[in-house]
Amino acid sequence: MSTPVYTTIYHLKDHEGGLVTLKGWLYNKRSSKGLHFLVVRDGSGLCQCVVSQELVDEAAWNGADEATQESSMELSGSVRKDEKQVGGYEIQVNSLRLIHKAEEYPITPKEHGVDFLMNHRHLWLRSQRQWAILRVRNSVIMSIHHFYQERGFVQMDAPILTGTAVEGTSTLFEMEYFGRSAYLTQSGQLHGEAMAMAFGKIYTFGPTFRAEKSKTRRHLTEFWMIEPEMAFYDLDMAMQLAEDMLGRIVSDALKNCQAELEILERDLEPLKRSISGYPRVSYDDAVDILKSDKTAQMVKDKLAGLDLEGASLSSELAKGKSEYGQAKKWEKKKFDSRELEINRRLAEIEEDRRNLPAWLASATAFEWGNDFGGSDETLITWHFDRPIIVHRFPHEFKAFYMKRDPEDDRVALGMDVLAPEGYGEIVGGGERATDLAFLEAQVKKHGLPEEAFTWYFDLRRYGSVTHSGFGLGLERTVTWICGLHHLRETIPFARTLDRLYP
């Protein structure tokens, strides 16, 4: 007999019919007399390994018998293709050694609540769904690097400790820095501009901190942001770059993360449409869309649909309850889990029914000059089947460094990319102001400390040029690609308003 080759579950396809050794952890176990079906995970995937009492020695059998969930083990056996199994392969085990018998594992193959899972994030990472999400995150990161590197951008790091608030609006984490105040960066943009003037086209990729007291599914206090900054790019060029970048991220994910997206049950159609052809929508047009009869009709249709769905689910629930008494035990179990699902969905429907009228009211009352709220963005994106780029906003609610539109002084040359399916803003940026006097006036007007910007003003003193850039929120992008409800699962260890552990 040949010697087994040490490999990983991901590479089993190269060893069909051969003998291999795997090292991993027990994900789940099913047993009957003389047989153990061990679902093993090794970080690269899952594989069912069959231990038959007749075919292994006593030590191997006892090891499989004793193994508890998440026990670590090393096993060898022959690889067989089997479409029915997770990963498409199965291993008939010849030998097995228990490396460490795990204590009772807190995360069972059943459902858990968010709080419990977040408290066990260090273990939750081992679950299949988290595996899939964080591998998509990896794909997105690599796509971004490839995209920019292939286009001649230089990756440069902006400082994390800063003495300047880039945008007065956001709240900063302040800290003591050798006797004075420093802040954790909320954007690398100003330093990015300096680097763009030195290298032409650059992008930063780093952590960003916002001390906003937001408790929503779209916010983290620590998140990762990618900020390209390009000399000699105007707004239109920046919008095209953002579209090309997102298109690349999406098409790479579709190509490289098929298994992951399937685990996440992601509907691929909206992603396939999101590779190119992003409509450009001016703020003016977006306001018209928001206040249109069509939007009002969409909200009404949505409400009617929710009523229908709610009624149908309620009657299913009632029917199940009336038949519960006569049901067999396994039928009861099935109904119990369905009941949970229905109750959860009903709660969601209830919430939407409460929110939608308020959304419509706020949309109808919207006036030119207001900033879009989360609900406004969602309503606007309902009109499109792929990401859209909204541009040229009233300058009042935009950052001081944005260039004014030469054709309309009321608006700034900013742009936001809004993801479809209700995911909203994933990119924000635009063309930067080039005129020194204008910037000096802006800093004063926004009440920012002028002395903190003297270095920044230098960029307009020595060869000021047209330039643009934007920031991409990594976690929001991954949330959209994965089709998730909440962004906290897209980062290994989320930092939120009241969560610093684990």
Added chain:
RNA sequence: UCCUCGGUAGCUCAGCGGUAGAGCAUGCGGCUGUUAACCGCAGGGUCGUAGGUUCAAAUCCUACCCGGGGAGCCA
């Protein structure tokens, strides 16, 4: 800061005035192809905390603590 929902077994939840329940997990037993396997038995609880109403409180009331979602703000 405000609005809203929740806290019952290790976990997910049901019970909503009258002796504390189920599934999963754990332990033991059964089953030679299982797919959140299945079947049987067992252990496991100051019903978030503190007051109050009541013959009787997990259930009703008040306050507080903790968490989820949302608003504002943002990527």
